[in-house]
Amino acid sequence: MRKDIGVLDIFGRKTMGQSGIDTLIVVPWGHPAGWRQVRYTTKGISLDHCTTLPLLLKMFPRAEVFVLVLDSLVDEAPKPQSPSKCWQCYEENIEHLRYASQAKSYKELRDQLADFLSSYVKCLLGDQYKPVIHPVICPAVGRPGGKWIFRGNPRDFESIALYDLGKTILEKPFSSIVVDTTHGVNFMPSLTTRLANRLASLLLARHEHLVLAGQRGVKIYIYNADPVPLASPGQPEMSLNLIAEETHSSIQIPPVIPENLLETMEPGTQPFIELNKTYFEYAGLVASSLYYPLPLLLVHAVSQETAAKAWDVLVKAHREWETRVEILGNTVQRRLALNPDALYLLMLSVAVARRLEEKGLSYPTDTRQLAQVLPLYEAVNEAHRYIIEDELARIEKKTVRIQRILKEVDWTPLYLIYIEPNQHFSAVKKRTMIAHAGLQKEIVQVKLLENGQVLLRYNSAWENKPLQQLNSSGLLLPQYKATS
Template sequence: MIYITTWGDPSGWGEATYKKENGSEVKSFSTISTYDNASKIVIITLDSVLTPQKQQNQNPKKDNVANSCARKIASDYPTWVNNVKDYVKCIAEKGKEGIPISVIVIPAIGKISDFYYGKITLNIGSLPSYLYTQIVEALLVHSLYNELKDSNEEIVLDTTYGINYLPTITFHVLYNLTSLLGLKLKVINYIPTIFQKEYSFAEILRKGEGYFDLNQIKEKKSEPNEGKADIGKRIFIRSLKYNAPLLTLKICQNTVGDSKDYYNEFVNSVKISDKNEIIIQKKLDPNSAWIDVIYDYVCNKIKDYKNTKEGIEKIGNEIFSKFSSIAPSIISWELNSIYSIAIKENKLNIGEEKKYSEIAEKYKEEENSNMEEMRRHLKYFINCPELFKEYIKVERVDDKTLHNIVIKYKEEENSNMEEMRRHFIAHAGLLKDYIKIKRIGDKTLSLDYDESAIKGLKNILDLKNEDLEKILYNKK
């Protein structure tokens, strides 16, 4: 098991009795001594632990462990953070020897002792303090992912310590990360039964593998002079949301987007003023951190997969199953339909390549499948005829022109885009007019997007200036 715990200020911790999950007891200054089956311990703490608040009538016996590990404050922030890590690790090792221990240091906020923490400024001056929680989440997403990405063990979050918001944000991040990585999560707490003397184990929550909700991620807008990797990541996250495994695979194969080092970039941007202010000079976006983490995890897993029926189906079972319970079934259904037409019905010879629409049986769309949505749009345009001039050459729209409007409206490329997106998602991105199929063996097919489908794909994915063709076909 990997234990993750949030720590506040350990300088005032004294020895207490901890009743463990199995009923046995241990005397220690922290719960870390109860982690009997830990293969690794990760401690999340604040940069302010080097400047604890002075307590009146403080019992000197309580802080013996902390005093023996004391580290000095530094004049530069990277050294300060390293001193915090050494300090916390020294304390932790006195409670649990022989177990690998990692320390993640995040910024505190407010006045603590003689220091002012978490002052967020940029060139434009002070920034709103709510950005602090975004910074903390982004740092935790990046740091905890790197701690857990190669693990297959159960994760245990100990919420006994930590300033009120820290266990909550950590739980939020871990809940999502364990869903992405396919790990189990257990949340525990040691509840005081005799104040400051005895604490008893309590299990708060136990979670299986779960699903990662992609709807919580907000994508940033495209920016001028954006690199291919950033464009690819934005299209990548939409490919996951739109249930399009072939598109996901193409992006992973044709873009190189190393994960940004959020933590070290942040640490190197923080300054310590001569007024004892810890000044944060960098904003961090947790959405970008999540996209980077998901991209890194998924692409490292599938980038060497082939765009065959078997390869794409494997992506559905291994990756898309993390975001939806029904996605793998939809993907398999579509792939089996393609396989049945191309191979079982022998519509393709070995070495032959055709568009899916050329080999598929013609299907008839129901005439009124989208009339209700069409009527809603038409009602809006009839009431606002000035907005409809680009569609028809009339000054006003009345009932007599309704039929012509419907015909013209149907011809417009974006008239039914929401319906088209639903269609795209429902068919795993493998639409007949978009896919080309090649029979590369007796029972083997490869799939790709036809270059004639680029314009339609851009509309479905709501892409503006991004050069999708370069991403899909690795063109310069």
């Protein structure tokens, strides 16, 4: 069989081959109807077009594309003085916008705008480029187009973009993220750049080989083209500049957690108590178990169909947010706000749970299985790996010495294998828990299996009420209330 050797991109890196997609392109766009025809150039490559997207696809031939636009695109644009391909494609697909302007619900408005954007991008790219295109309709604020008014939390932009992008990256292991902020407006460039780092963290949490691969992380490239002069004769030549490049090699775990995933924009009311409580039960437990080296608690946290249940919370929160948006004439009023920090943590919980589920980890778990989470913890903090490795080795060494005794009993408190002169019992303390990778001998039980493997579990107090136990020992990441 012929070996697929792949192709080289502009950096000389081998891509995943003819059928492999290894790059995620994210482009925030303002209103494209008035964009001029320009010659975009970079690294000896040039292309005449009204948008940088075809050039990006030439640079990264194995890419999947997410185009982020605002729902204010529903405002029809006037014909520019110098119509380009961007205007021609706009005119050809304008009926979608007119349908959107007559939408009876916000979901219908977003669906019609997504149909417009899909057809519009295909028109722009023609037959030469046929990547997978994902249209993402994000919330605007203010009056960007002049006619329609949009009211709501500006951070909803990041939340909706993360929700739509997250569904794909949880399934596809992109090794590179390309963000081009050239055509973004207002808050779009800054929030999309911030979004890239969160997407990279989710990729590392979900797909283990990205941590183990040669580049040990996800490459992030940020591009921005020279500004097009407002008035210049002929066709200007603009450079597409690489303004930032990094290898994102660590999973971001914030030291504080938002109290709520879904909030009302009306002060003094909070109608989603159960949903927000369920969000924190998943996000708070998983985030705390990662932020501190608590691998056994993490396996326990994700052993009860956590991925599916946490994803259900995400879907429900998104559905509540969308259905509570009202269209009143030419005003779009968002009644709820989705916290992007909370959404990220809940999506991180889904990513980690799916990864561990695929490994077949179950609770109670043995020391060899527990060692399989080492690459995950190393991607959070390299020191975590050595703390966990050392503690597992100590437990295995001690159990070998008294294996005859352990074989005669069922579950045994871990402290019994550490019997020493003047033995005393310690309360659960934050410092001790961190130093011993959450395997403090007073709260862990062991069982020696016939094959010699050492099975571990927590006592009933930690199994039944892990959040309360984390909180009382100072290991639960603190919560904060978001400001609108």
